[in-house]
Amino acid sequence: MNDWLIGLQAIADPLVLLLILCGVLIGIVVGALPGISATVGVAILLPFTFAMEPLQGMMLLLGIYGGAVYAGSIPAILVRAPGTPASAASVDDGNALTRQGQASQALKVSVLASSLGGIIGVIFLALLAPVLAHFALGFGPAAYFMLALLALTVVAAVSEGRMIKGLISGLIGVGIALIGLDTIQGYPRLTGGSPELASGIDYIPVMIGLFAVAEAFLQFERKFKLKMQAKGQKFTASFGWLKKLAPSSLLGSFVGFIIGVIPGTGGDIGSFVAYNEAKRTARKDKKRFGKGDIRGLAAAESSKNAGTAGALVPTLTLGIPGDVTSAVLIGAITVHGLQPGPSLFEGSPDLVNGIFIGFLVVYLVLLLLGWLGTGVWSPVIEKVPSTYLWPAVIVLSVLGCYSLRSSIFDVAVMLVAAGLGYIMIKAGFPLAPLIIGMILGPIAEEGFRRAMIIEGDLSWVMEPLPLVLLAMTVASVVLAVRRELRLRRESAVEEEGPGEEEPDAEAPGLEGTSSAEGDEVRRSQ
Amino acid sequence: MTVDTEMQNSSRTADRVFGVVIIVLAAALAAAALSFPPSAQDSDPGTAALPWLIAIALAGLGAVLVARAEPNTVAPPREARVTIASIVLLTVVYALVFTTLGFLIATFLYLNAAIRLMGERRLARVVLISAAFSAALYLLFAEMLAVYLPSGLLEGII
Numbered sequence: 001m002n003d004w005l006i007g008l009q010a011i012a013d014p015l016v017l018l019l020i021l022c023g024v025l026i027g028i029v030v031g032a033l034p035g036i037s038a039t040v041g042v043a044i045l046l047p048f049t050f051a052m053e054p055l056q057g058m059m060l061l062l063g064i065y066g067g068a069v070y071a072g073s074i075p076a077i078l079v080r081a082p083g084t085p086a087s088a089a090s091v092d093d094g095n096a097l098t099r100q101g102q103a104s105q106a107l108k109v110s111v112l113a114s115s116l117g118g119i120i121g122v123i124f125l126a127l128l129a130p131v132l133a134h135f136a137l138g139f140g141p142a143a144y145f146m147l148a149l150l151a152l153t154v155v156a157a158v159s160e161g162r163m164i165k166g167l168i169s170g171l172i173g174v175g176i177a178l179i180g181l182d183t184i185q186g187y188p189r190l191t192g193g194s195p196e197l198a199s200g201i202d203y204i205p206v207m208i209g210l211f212a213v214a215e216a217f218l219q220f221e222r223k224f225k226l227k228m229q230a231k232g233q234k235f236t237a238s239f240g241w242l243k244k245l246a247p248s249s250l251l252g253s254f255v256g257f258i259i260g261v262i263p264g265t266g267g268d269i270g271s272f273v274a275y276n277e278a279k280r281t282a283r284k285d286k287k288r289f290g291k292g293d294i295r296g297l298a299a300a301e302s303s304k305n306a307g308t309a310g311a312l313v314p315t316l317t318l319g320i321p322g323d324v325t326s327a328v329l330i331g332a333i334t335v336h337g338l339q340p341g342p343s344l345f346e347g348s349p350d351l352v353n354g355i356f357i358g359f360l361v362v363y364l365v366l367l368l369l370g371w372l373g374t375g376v377w378s379p380v381i382e383k384v385p386s387t388y389l390w391p392a393v394i395v396l397s398v399l400g401c402y403s404l405r406s407s408i409f410d411v412a413v414m415l416v417a418a419g420l421g422y423i424m425i426k427a428g429f430p431l432a433p434l435i436i437g438m439i440l441g442p443i444a445e446e447g448f449r450r451a452m453i454i455e456g457d458l459s460w461v462m463e464p465l466p467l468v469l470l471a472m473t474v475a476s477v478v479l480a481v482r483r484e485l486r487l488r489r490e491s492a493v494e495e496e497g498p499g500e501e502e503p504d505a506e507a508p509g510l511e512g513t514s515s516a517e518g519d520e521v522r523r524s525q
Numbered sequence: 526m527t528v529d530t531e532m533q534n535s536s537r538t539a540d541r542v543f544g545v546v547i548i549v550l551a552a553a554l555a556a557a558a559l560s561f562p563p564s565a566q567d568s569d570p571g572t573a574a575l576p577w578l579i580a581i582a583l584a585g586l587g588a589v590l591v592a593r594a595e596p597n598t599v600a601p602p603r604e605a606r607v608t609i610a611s612i613v614l615l616t617v618v619y620a621l622v623f624t625t626l627g628f629l630i631a632t633f634l635y636l637n638a639a640i641r642l643m644g645e646r647r648l649a650r651v652v653l654i655s656a657a658f659s660a661a662l663y664l665l666f667a668e669m670l671a672v673y674l675p676s677g678l679l680e681g682i683i
Contacts, residue, residue, distance in 0.1 A: 047666070047672065048665075048670065050670070050672060051670035051671050051672060052670075164586055164589055164590055164593070165590070167582075167586055168547060168583065168586050168587070168590070171579050171582055171583050171586070172550075172583075174575070174579055175550075175554060175576075175579050175583075178575065178576055178579070182572045184569065184572070185562065185564065185565060185571070185572045187561060187562055187572045189557075189561065189572065189576065190554075190557055190576075213616070216612075217609060217612060217613060220605075220608050220609055220612045220642065220643065221601050221602070221605040221608065221609045222605075386643070387640060387643040387644055387645045388640055388643075388645075388654060388658075390639075390643060391635070391636050391639035391640050391643060392636075392658060394616055394619075394635075394639065395632055395635065395636060395658070395659075395662070396662075398616075398619065398620060398623065399628070399632075399662065399666065399674070402623065402674070403666065403672045403673070403674070406673045408620065408623060408624055411620045411623065412620065415616065415617060415620055418616075419613070423599070426597075426598070426599045426601075427539055427540070427543055427597060427599050428595075428597050429543075441575075445575045448570070449569050449570060449574075452568045452569055452570060453566055453568055453569050455568070456567075456568045457568065
């Protein structure tokens, strides 16, 4: 109990609360803008946190994270263009409601379910993380190797319909991470004698280049203009309405959290799984799903935000990012000389518990702002002029990379990554595996080699924990391959309408044809 | 760009080219790994093991990509080629002069050019917004957040 008081004390500071408020506001705006996902928002605002206390910085970033993941659904509901990938599952039902003149109701469902999902997720996070962190103290190199391997497979496996390209992207990430001193033998790999390369390539500039600047370049090519109109009847919530939403929102929150905990997944996939689960459990009247059912919307919405909290579980307890956005959060913690992992829970209880309580406050603030501002946000977001926005994004990216170490080298890395990201997006290579590969490659290699040195042979594979993780890795590969084969068969037969009939809900997260498709919707406009 | 033209422009060539590039990369990595020292301990797979693994896997995946190439459009639409080339070049120049000109001047000039490239035609507005944005960022970062930013030409003045 004492720990919670420490956390509460850390949060009960006017500046921290102000930062949460700013974060949520910024998050809502950037999340709703097409092209700026939660990842980009958090990455380009990371430099603002360098001069802050770790907790203050985390609160700003978590506010952006929660707000952006929620707000991605605003354009998804209004114009079928998800602002962030996690909102792709909300497109069908949300936009159907809009077309029926129920935009206001859909937006209220979205904010209520997102906040509820976030709140439930954070409560689970706060209960589970300390236990897991304690447990993780006993993790040896073998467990870390297997965890990293699992996350790498999952992230490549969820690149729906583009598994080959996902794997290539992940391997390139692992390859980039080779550059620099090998942690065990101290041998400089692929440095070409350059002292800058010997210390390795930081993943933050790579991430900013890949996600933010590459997207900015694309926007110069497209000159996208967002038009959102929220016409239709006013909506007032009633008790019966809440009662109707409750089961699917709770279901969505559970599913979203659990899937979010799996390293490498985050909220993007959970929302599809939750949507399908809600549809499956609706039994007799599932026909309305996809045609404007508020239960389907609530499941997808609650799940994506519960996933943000779930993603923090491996991030904080193991230092293994739950998704790409939480990888930036790791950067925000390590920049202050702290290391996410079991020791963080012992060494900085104020930070850890402050994060739990602060993230809860984020979702309370989001509920308040989102509910009151349902009608306000879309006109505001519509007015953000892309003409000024994207040049500003590039400037912030350059500034951010420079300020990491006051060195133009990181800016150069960022620019190379931006060029690479631009080509990768155009050629259909998913970006997330590259970053996850870059972070996890070294963890996997070091874990494997240390385990081999300690044990002398491969016998560590048979220990309980590594074995369980290995089984999960194999299962995710099998499911992904099955899904991939089925996708190929389906696309070979004919192009079917999205989300019409999807009987198989067992393959976790691999129900994501529409995720890639949501991306297409965004890109083709 | 409409869906029609996108379909017309798309071909399997891009995937095949990327497949070959990836195989070449894999070969280069393998070649580099040849000169890596052997491991110091018997059971340690050594510093060259992971590079080899990546090289083999990448080569295999590259071959699959060549064999199962799918149609897609990589080249930017004709009318956007000049714009995209200009913004990339402009950003590289911005990074090159970032320390010599200093943050304020470099950012002001970059924003002027980039915003106009984005299609804004009202010149006074472009200049005003560029100046205001660079100054605001400088104040926020250098003054309030105490992040070091190069002053460049304005060394000693600000």
